[in-house]
Amino acid sequence: MKIARLGEPGQEIPVVYAVDANGTERSYDARSVTKDIDGAFLAGGGLAALASALHENSLPVLENAETLRIGSPVARPNAVICIGMNYAAHAAESGSAPPAIPVVFLKPSNTVTGPRDPAPIPPLAGKYDWEVELGVVMGREASYLASVQEAEAAIAGYVIANDLSERDYQIPGAAGQWTKGKSLPKSTPLGPWFVSADEVDANALQLRSWVNGEPRQDSNTADLIFDVPTIIHHLSQYMVLEAGDVILTGTPEGVALSGRFPYLQDGDVVELEIAGLGRQRQEFFRATAALKGTK
CATH class of the missing domain: 3.90.850.10 (Fumarylacetoacetase-like, C-terminal domain)
Structure with a gap:
């Protein structure tokens, strides 16, 4: 999985890039799994939850993802x-x-x-x-x-x-x-x-x-x-x-x-x-x- 955060500073949304059944890479909106990509998400098994959601096809495609600003893929780290x-x-x-x-x-x-x-x-x-x-x-x-x-x-x-x-x-x-x-x-x-x-x-x-x-x-x-x-x-x-x-x-x-x-x-x-x-x-x-x- 490729995990990103897209949107203006302070308003980024979590996104996963993954290849669909047809072999096409798509951008999926991950807000149904997490509000952000941060330490709490990672420590709480967030990557496994994202992988499961992708496998179940429960994440919607994020339309016009390519037009959004790309933020840091990890919300402000502690260190x-x-x-x-x-x-x-x-x-x-x-x-x-x-x-x-x-x-x-x-x-x-x-x-x-x-x-x-x-x-x-x-x-x-x-x-x-x-x-x-x-x-x-x-x-x-x-x-x-x-x-x-x-x-x-x-x-x-x-x-x-x-x-x-x-x-x-x-x-x-x-x-x-x-x-x-x-x-x-x-x-x-x-x-x-x-x-x-x-x-x-x-x-x-x-x-x-x-x-x-x-x-x-x-x-x-x-x-x-x-x-x-x-x-x-x-x-x-x-x-x-x-x-x-x-x-x-x-x-x-x-x-x-x-x-x-x-x-x-x-x-x-x-x-x-x-x-x-x-x-x-x-x-x-x-x-x-x-x-x-x-x-």
Whole structure:
């Protein structure tokens, strides 16, 4: 199943994309099963309920679904947890050695936005960067997991994400300021949908990105330093993961930080794709409502 949320911000409705008996993919209105796609829905067996409704042909087709805005496929998560430098080549282009243990940081959940929403470049930003990433949607609570097998069983599905980052805020200084560089408005586009875990081989997904039609990133999740179950097991030793939380697993090489490409400018278009998980498209504009104060 491909699960999405369509509609204007704050008014999204749950939708399932599935192939009908004639082999045609259709959009089904899932409001008879749930009001929203959120942690409570996932923890309460929502995916099984959706699958059952599809099997029973009880979901109506959503007419004109293609005309609706695509929102984040998961309603505002309680947490967005990120793994840094999880591809060796990206660590190298960042000037770092591959990490021996996962590098963990958080993004505010209010950075989550739709995959095709206009994307603001912060008024004072000079080094705004793209990062295509595989996102993991948690399906149940996970704390102090005993094994990677338990970790894998806690996954609801997978989603494409763009971890937009302002490098001038993130990196300078002895300690860096990752929170500043990763917390900017609408800096976590998710979607267009998430795909249930039973339909995805997370160990062999091709990730690509383009800026203004020019290729930037082209890698595969087979190159992850820490695979998804290892990440979840590791995180569960330090925090409680909740249903509906989203984990971003790191980006491959090919970002502007490498020095090979210019940073994002007003009018640039970024496109991202992960095989089987869909495609994003963001058009960037320079935000003008600068806040008083310093960076």
